Amino acid sequence: MLRLAIQKSGRLSEDSLKLIRECGISFITSSLKLKTESTNFPLEILYLRDDDIPGYVADGVADIGIVGENVLVEEGKQALTVEKLGFSKCRLSLAVPKSDNYKSIHDLNGKNIATSYPNLLQAYLHEQGVQAHIHTISGSVEIAPSIGLAEAICDIVSSGSTLISNGLKEVERVFKSEAVLIANDSLDEEKRRVLDKLLFRIHAVQRAQKAKYIVLNAPHESLQEIKDLLPGIKSPTILPLAEEGWSSLHSVVNEDDFWEIIEKIKDAGAQGILVIPIEKMIV
Ligand code: ATP
Ligand code: ZN
Numbered sequence: 001m002l003r004l005a006i007q008k009s010g011r012l013s014e015d016s017l018k019l020i021r022e023c024g025i026s027f028i029t030s031s032l033k034l035k036t037e038s039t040n041f042p043l044e045i046l047y048l049r050d051d052d053i054p055g056y057v058a059d060g061v062a063d064i065g066i067v068g069e070n071v072l073v074e075e076g077k078q079a080l081t082v083e084k085l086g087f088s089k090c091r092l093s094l095a096v097p098k099s100d101n102y103k104s105i106h107d108l109n110g111k112n113i114a115t116s117y118p119n120l121l122q123a124y125l126h127e128q129g130v131q132a133h134i135h136t137i138s139g140s141v142e143i144a145p146s147i148g149l150a151e152a153i154c155d156i157v158s159s160g161s162t163l164i165s166n167g168l169k170e171v172e173r174v175f176k177s178e179a180v181l182i183a184n185d186s187l188d189e190e191k192r193r194v195l196d197k198l199l200f201r202i203h204a205v206q207r208a209q210k211a212k213y214i215v216l217n218a219p220h221e222s223l224q225e226i227k228d229l230l231p232g233i234k235s236p237t238i239l240p241l242a243e244e245g246w247s248s249l250h251s252v253v254n255e256d257d258f259w260e261i262i263e264k265i266k267d268a269g270a271q272g273i274l275v276i277p278i279e280k281m282i283v
Contacts (some may be wrong), residue, residue, distance in 0.1 A: 015088060058184065097147060
C-alpha cells in the first residue's frame with residue numbers, strides 16, 4: 001500500500017484528485033475525511049495542508065505527495081521530485097506599488113519586503129547581492145504595502161490580476177513553479193513497484209493530454225504530402241473511402257504543433273477534418 005499526500009483544500013486539490021481519477025484509481029471522497037483508501041489500487045490518500053506535505057514525505061509518514069515546487073523548495077525538506085505534473089503553474093514574484101519609480105532590484109536594498117516564502121526570497125536576494133528586511137506573513141501578503149507593513153512584497157502570481165487590483169506591479173520573477181509528484185527517498189521494493197505502476201499511468205494520461213487524434217479525407221494525389229505532414233505514433237493509418245480516388249487518413253498530432261499542421265494539411269487538400277481528444281495513450 002502506497003500513501004499519497006495531497007492538499008486537503010486549495011488550489012492543488014482539484015487537479016490532484018483529477019489526475020488520480022484519470023489514472024483509473026477509484027476512491028470515495030468526503031470533505032470530512034482525513035484519509036481514504038482506493039477501492040481498486042493499492043493507494044491510500046492523506047489530505048493535508050500543502051506546507052506540511054514535503055515534511056511528511058521526507059519523514060516517511062506519506063510515501064509520495066503532490067505539492068507546488070515553490071512549497072517544496074521553501075520547506076527545504078529531503079524528498080525526490082519524481083515527475084512534473086503540468087498544473088498549478090505560477091511564479092513567485094516581487095511587486096511594488098504601481099506609483100513606485102522602480103528601476104532595478106538594487107532599489108530594494110534596505111527595504112521591507114513581506115512574503116510567505118522567506119527562504120526562496122532570501123536565496124534570490126542573496127544571489128542578486130541585495131540586503132533587505134524580510135517580513136514573513138502567512139496570508140494576504142498583497143495588502144502589506146497599503147497598510148504600511150512593507151515597501152514591497154514577494155508573492156505567488158499567475159495572471160497578475162490580484163496585484164493590479166491591489167495597486168501593485170510585478171517587477172522581478174523570483175521562482176517558477178508547477179505541481180510536482182514527490183517521493184520519499186527510501187521506499188521499499190513493494191512501494192517502489194506500486195509507484196512505478198502509478199507513474200506508468202500518469203505518463204499515459206500526460207501523453208494523451210498533449211495529443212489529438214485526427215481523421216481526415218484526402219484525394220489520392222494529396223496523400224503523400226499529407227502523410228509526410230502527419231507522423232502519427234508509428235505512421236498514419238490509411239483506409240480507402242467508398243468514393244473512388246479518396247482515402248481516409250488517421251493519425252495523432254501533438255497539441256503544440258496542432259494549428260500549424262491543420263493549416264498545412266488543409267492547403268494540401270485535406271477535407272472533413274475531425275479532431276478527437278484521446279483519453280489514454282500507451283506507446
Ligand atoms: P493550505 O491551506 O493547504 O496551506 P495555501 O493557501 O497555502 O493552502 P493555495 O493558495 O491553495 O495554498 O496554493 C497551493 C499551491 O498552488 C501554491 O503553493 C502554488 O504552488 C499554487 N498556486 C497558488 N496560487 C496559484 C495561482 N494563482 N495559480 C496557479 N497556481 C497557484
Ligand atoms: Zn499552504
